[in-house]
Amino acid sequence: MxxxxxxxxxxxxxxxxxxxxxxxxxxxxxxxxxxxxxxxxxxxxxxxxxxxxxxxxxxxxxxxxxxxxxxxxxxxxxxxxxxxxxxxxxxxxxxxxxxxxxxxxxxxxxxxxxxxxxYITFPTSYAGLVVRGQLQAGEYCLVHAAGGGVGLAAVQIAKALGATVIATAGSAEKLAVAKANGADFIVNYRDKNWTEQVKQITRGHGADVVYDPVGLVEDSTRCIAWNGRIVVIGFAKGTFEKLPTNRILLKNISIVGLHFGAYTQFEPETIQSTWDGLYKLHAEGKLDPxxxxxxxxxxxxxxxxxxxxxxxxxxxxxxxxxxxxxxxxxx
Known part of the structure; x- marks a missing residue:
């Protein structure tokens, strides 16, 4: 073969x-x-x-x-x-x-x-937003690298859950794809003032949940809401960040990671509940890879x-x- x-x-x-x-x-x-x-x-x-x-x-x-x-x-x-x-x-x-x-x-x-x-992208995004990020309907969800596989899955899932979705990407083409897949607002993270744009979109409130497969945690702390949650998915940028932890304290921020594959060993029941949630959204026509x-x-x-x-x-x-x-x- x-x-x-x-x-x-x-x-x-x-x-x-x-x-x-x-x-x-x-x-x-x-x-x-x-x-x-x-x-x-x-x-x-x-x-x-x-x-x-x-x-x-x-x-x-x-x-x-x-x-x-x-x-x-x-x-x-x-x-x-x-x-x-x-x-x-x-x-x-x-x-x-x-x-x-x-x-x-x-x-x-x-x-x-x-x-x-x-199989990989959608469970990762669902568990990141629902299990770790505790995303609620009506909240602002900031999705980085929204033109990639996990990013687009996160955009679709966040929208299906009733969030207002702000998508970031590094090109007009990828931003257009994110918009076509449910993003309410789009921001180019190559713009020097992209965090200010997020603040303006949210009318000063900031993002309630940040979904980050890139490595933009430090910058995201500048535009996150009080009690906001940053979900670390990966490091596509290629470097590991060092954070000014005073921002975590001052804004009551939670920074959580997701290793979905490890649920098989430590919480297998979460694997099944994640698939149940995804299949329900797919059957409702809300997810389209x-x-x-x-x-x-x-x-x-x-x-x-x-x-x-x-x-x-x-x-x-x-x-x-x-x-x-x-x-x-x-x-």
Whole structure:
């Protein structure tokens, strides 16, 4: 089958080499075997092939982390061959394996491409806003990097929950996409006075909840409301901040982090309640995963990763891995 295999850490995506001779992964007891139809790319996939991500899988490993596809073989009662599933595990190969806790059935009406854009970004954003940020209807929610996958998911979720959404991004194109997906106000965070713009939008009140996957916590403390909550999702800017903690005290601010994957170990019940909340909003037509319109294949994964790294893209970058088929003879 076709796929990528990391046997040694790389300097960057341009060093990826597509293999055509990889043996399909066989499912162990307690696993399912899946034909990957579409894979979603995340920024941390690039870090992981370089050995720079916080979770370092042992070599060799198949890169990628998010997928949607069809069950080929199953050793568990929850799934049977032919089931459409999406989930999180290594993904940039035509056939992979996963455990039931790593996958979910694809909701009715969702395409493989949309499903591959859903599994990591939407639970992260929902848990960040609802579980950690305690976002309430009528509050102001400031979403940074609102043109990216988790940012656009956060915009849609915050709007569905009844918040007034202020979206930031670094280009007119990404701001327009955020606006089209429910943002009430848009602000370019490259503007030197963007925090003043947020204050003006909120009429001096400030943002009640700040959703930050970038690393703009310090600046956000300048435009946050009394009792405001800043939710730290990631550090796409590439640096860790040092904060003037007097601002945290003076405004009664809470700064909380989110590591959604860790709920599997420490609070598994929160995983299920998060999916329940997301499925409800999706069934109500309030969530619509945004797929970047440029098409990528397994052969063009290096170009896809470089486009993601250079922030040329918006929404979720999807790789078409294989065509849905009842046979795997050609894989």
């Amino acid at each position: 076709k796929g990528y295999l990391i046997t040694e850490l790389l300097k960057g995506p341009e060093q990826l080499v597509l293999r055509t001779d990889l043996p399909p992964e066989e499912p162990k007891q307690g696993e399912v075997q899946i034909q990957v139809i579409a894979a979603g790319l995340n920024f941390f996939d690039i870090l992981q092939i370089q050995g720079k991500y916080q979770w370092k899988p042992p070599l060799p490993f198949i890169p990628g982390s998010e997928f949607a596809g069809v069950v080929l073989r199953s050793t568990v009662p929850e799934y049977k061959p032919g089931d459409r599933v999406f989930g999180s595990n290594h993904s940039l190969a035509q056939i992979i394996t996963a455990s039931p806790r790593q996958i979910q059935p694809i909701p009715k009406g969702m395409t493989y491409e949309q499903a591959a854009a859903f 945004v797929v970047y319109p440029k098409s990528y294949s397994l052969e063009t994964v290096p170009q896809a990763m470089n486009a993601l790294a250079s922030r040329e893209t918006y929404g979720k970058v999807i790789v078409k891995v294989s065509e849905e088929s009842n046979s795997t003879s050609k894989l």
